[in-house]
Amino acid sequence: MIKLNYLLEKQNEPYAFTNYVLVQNQSNEPFLILDDDEIICTIDEIEGEWKSLSESLIDQATILSIGKFIDSQLYRRLPTEFKKHWPGWIEEVIVQSDEVYLLVTKTDIAFERFEKIFRNYIKGLVKEEWQITFKVYNANFSANFEVIIN
Secondary structure, eight states: OEEEEEEEEOTTSTTOEEEEEEEESSTTSOEEEEETTEEEEEEEEETTEEEESSOOSSOHHHHHHHHHHHHTSHHHHHHHHHHHHOTTTEEEEEESSSSEEEEEEOTTSOHHHHHHHHHHHHHHHOOOSSOEEEEEEOTTSSOEEEEEEO
16 A cells, blocks of 8 residues: 655645645555545546546646656656666566565576675665665565665
8 A cells, every 4th residue: 555645735825735645555556635534536647647537626737746746756666766777687576565565586597696786776775764675586486585774
């Protein structure tokens, strides 16, 4: 589950904000936008654009702003960054939440060597305020290691 807080400044009320909670229960599912535990909108990225999937109490400009905020989150960038940085090593990255990532390596790699490289690199890449766990498995899931940051 992904859970994010999005602060929106209220129009015509300086220094007044609405805190929307953005919740995605499963990867690749739409986001629910909650205001005081009430679902006010469901949004999803469709063909590269964030859109409301339900009757919405918020305008399209706000939906686009929320989508941009979601896109800027680390959990959206890390899978691509990992695959670009280690194209010959990483087969798949699965985001379980913004705190837990599963990585599966390609077949026929030196898994122990990759572990050393990964442990040294990841500390410089991830600088978040919360704890993040990386669970790394070899291609046939016969070996694994875990790295916890923060």
